[in-house]
Amino acid sequence: MGTDWTWLGPEIIDSIKETLYMVSVSFLFAVLIGIPLGVILVITRENGILPNRIIFSILNIVINIFRSIPFIILIVAIIPFTRLIVGTAIGTTAAIVPLVIFTAPYIGRLVENSLLEVDQGVIELAQAMGATTWQIIWKFLLPEALGSIILALTIAFIGLVGASAMAGAVGAGGLGDLAITYGYQQFKPLVMLITVVLLVVFVQLIQSLGNVLAKKIRRH
Amino acid sequence: MIIFQDVRKVYGKDKTKKVEALKGINLEVKKGEIFGVIGFSGAGKSTLIRCVNLLERPTSGKVLVNGIDLQSLPKRKLREERKKIGMIFQQFNLLHAKTVFANVAMPLVLQGKPKDEIKKKVMELLRFVGLEDKAHQYPEQLSGGQKQRVGIARALATDPHILLCDEATSALDPDTTRSILRLLKRVRDELGITILMITHEMNVIRDICDKVAVIDGGVIVEQGSVLDVFTDPQTPIAKNFVRTVLNDELPDSVKRLIAEKRDDQEHHIYRLLFKGDATNDPLLSTVAKKFPIDLSVYNGMVTEIQGSPFGNLIVGFNGPKETVDEAIRYIQSQNVTVKEVE
Numbered sequence: 358m359g360t361d362w363t364w365l366g367p368e369i370i371d372s373i374k375e376t377l378y379m380v381s382v383s384f385l386f387a388v389l390i391g392i393p394l395g396v397i398l399v400i401t402r403e404n405g406i407l408p409n410r411i412i413f414s415i416l417n418i419v420i421n422i423f424r425s426i427p428f429i430i431l432i433v434a435i436i437p438f439t440r441l442i443v444g445t446a447i448g449t450t451a452a453i454v455p456l457v458i459f460t461a462p463y464i465g466r467l468v469e470n471s472l473l474e475v476d477q478g479v480i481e482l483a484q485a486m487g488a489t490t491w492q493i494i495w496k497f498l499l500p501e502a503l504g505s506i507i508l509a510l511t512i513a514f515i516g517l518v519g520a521s522a523m524a525g526a527v528g529a530g531g532l533g534d535l536a537i538t539y540g541y542q543q544f545k546p547l548v549m550l551i552t553v554v555l556l557v558v559f560v561q562l563i564q565s566l567g568n569v570l571a572k573k574i575r576r577h
Numbered sequence: 578m579i580i581f582q583d584v585r586k587v588y589g590k591d592k593t594k595k596v597e598a599l600k601g602i603n604l605e606v607k608k609g610e611i612f613g614v615i616g617f618s619g620a621g622k623s624t625l626i627r628c629v630n631l632l633e634r635p636t637s638g639k640v641l642v643n644g645i646d647l648q649s650l651p652k653r654k655l656r657e658e659r660k661k662i663g664m665i666f667q668q669f670n671l672l673h674a675k676t677v678f679a680n681v682a683m684p685l686v687l688q689g690k691p692k693d694e695i696k697k698k699v700m701e702l703l704r705f706v707g708l709e710d711k712a713h714q715y716p717e718q719l720s721g722g723q724k725q726r727v728g729i730a731r732a733l734a735t736d737p738h739i740l741l742c743d744e745a746t747s748a749l750d751p752d753t754t755r756s757i758l759r760l761l762k763r764v765r766d767e768l769g770i771t772i773l774m775i776t777h778e779m780n781v782i783r784d785i786c787d788k789v790a791v792i793d794g795g796v797i798v799e800q801g802s803v804l805d806v807f808t809d810p811q812t813p814i815a816k817n818f819v820r821t822v823l824n825d826e827l828p829d830s831v832k833r834l835i836a837e838k839r840d841d842q843e844h845h846i847y848r849l850l851f852k853g854d855a856t857n858d859p860l861l862s863t864v865a866k867k868f869p870i871d872l873s874v875y876n877g878m879v880t881e882i883q884g885s886p887f888g889n890l891i892v893g894f895n896g897p898k899e900t901v902d903e904a905i906r907y908i909q910s911q912n913v914t915v916k917e918v919e
Contacts, residue, residue: 487656
């Protein structure tokens with residue numbers, strides 16, 4: 358039995374679109390949540406610029422909890438929440454909610470690490486200059502860590518691509534779903550191969566882009 | 578300009594882990610002075626300098642900067658006052674992701690100054706430190722000395738009254754150290770900025786400081802004018818530091834000679850210390866003419882401290898005890914310190 362390309366072609370295009378939609382929208386939200394999380398983790402820690410044991414401990418534990426739940430379980434576990442946010446628990450848009458909740462804490466941790474790499478001397482300098490907490494974050498911490506943050510976000514993005522494949526479980530579609538439905542369940546190895554190649558190329562592109570950007574920004 | 582009143586700093590809360598970094602520091606830096614604090618690492622000097630702009634808060638005691646007790650100020654006022662205190666660091670602490678220009682401009686950007694004003698000021702500062710051609714380079718493209726020049730330009734951007742130097746030359750080679758010290762001297766001479774520096778290098782103190790305090794174990798063990806401490810250090814640790822730049826240790830051959838002469842009643846060996854103008858006078862030949870004794874110089878060295886010469890001679894006086902004593906009294910009357918050779 359040959360593969361019917363007239364039918365499969367548009368299906369692949371649709372899957373690519375779905376994957377891009379899911380991944381980019383969830384990435385955007387995950388970054389918007391994750392970077393502040395990372396910043397808060399760094400400034401509220403014991404020797405940070407705004408130490409606050411309570412905020413730090415709560416955030417630390419919550420992030421650990423979310424980070425330890427396998428994605429496939431997270432999808433199911435937060436169905437009521439997903440329904441509350443987007444009105445449905447099924448489909449591409451519905452998959453974005455668990456993807457964000459899965460990725461944001463991860464980005465928080467990665468950004469925390471990047472910010473901790475910033476030389477303590479730079480913070481000292483900022484304080485000696487009379488910078489406000491807000492200025493220290495925007496003018497010193499984030500710009501000095503930017504190269505490292507970009508690399509961290511690249512890692513998170515690639516993880517997100519992987520997770521989005523699992524989102525097929527809630528009927529989210531996308532390339533991962535295509536590979537499972539046609540490649541595995543209907544035994545069409547060629548479809549499997551195409552999707553895998555597409556994913557590999559996609560990931561390579563993202564990583565290269567991340568590397569180039571980080572190199573441009575990093576000056577040391 | 579800067580006054581420390583019984584400043585103590587204790588790290589750690591547990592009794593077992595308590596470390597007393599400063600144990601009651603009292604010192605005063607006068608306006609326009611270059612004041613050096615020297616000590617080994619762990620002596621408390623970096624805590625001391627950080628108590629001035631409150632990067633570290635003293636556990637007790639007061640630090641007055643220009644008459645103001647910064648500890649009593651609310652956060653906002655403290656930030657304002659900090660802008661009047663420039664600081665440079667051993668590791669320069671430049672922002673790697675920003676150009677030289679942007680680094681120097683940073684304090685002005687934080688203050689929200691208009692762009693053209695910032696540009697004018699930054700270029701003026703870069704000219705002052707001799708880096709106007711490097712404005713658009715990044716810190717990674719600079720040598721250590723150039724990085725510290727950027728640090729100095731940046732510290733001067735807010736027109737501070739005080740410049741704090743935290744081991745500013747410790748990461749630099751001797752030649753670069755000298756050029757940075759010359760620049761710091763210009764900062765004081767041309768801009769009238771008071772400088773407080775901490776260092777473990779006695780040559781830094783010798784080359785540009787007016788006053789020096791020796792810190793050990795969180796205590797100032799000795800302080801005074803650089804010339805006095807160099808020519809007549811009181812404590813063993815000060816003596817050690819002085820010895821690192823003025824080697825007054827006698828060579829073995831001279832020591833042997835002195836030991837041989839020790840029993841000779843007619844031969845007396847003294848160490849003569851000349852400061853300032855006394856170095857220029859033909860003192861020894863005057864003595865030889867004035868008194869019926871013979872002189873022999875065993876060892877000698879003349880160096881410069883704070884731009885004024887300092888001589889250290891080991892001289893043998895050959896003659897009857899009374900005549901020698903008379904000669905010594907004459908020498909002492911000429912502002913020369915005479916010491917027994919140990």
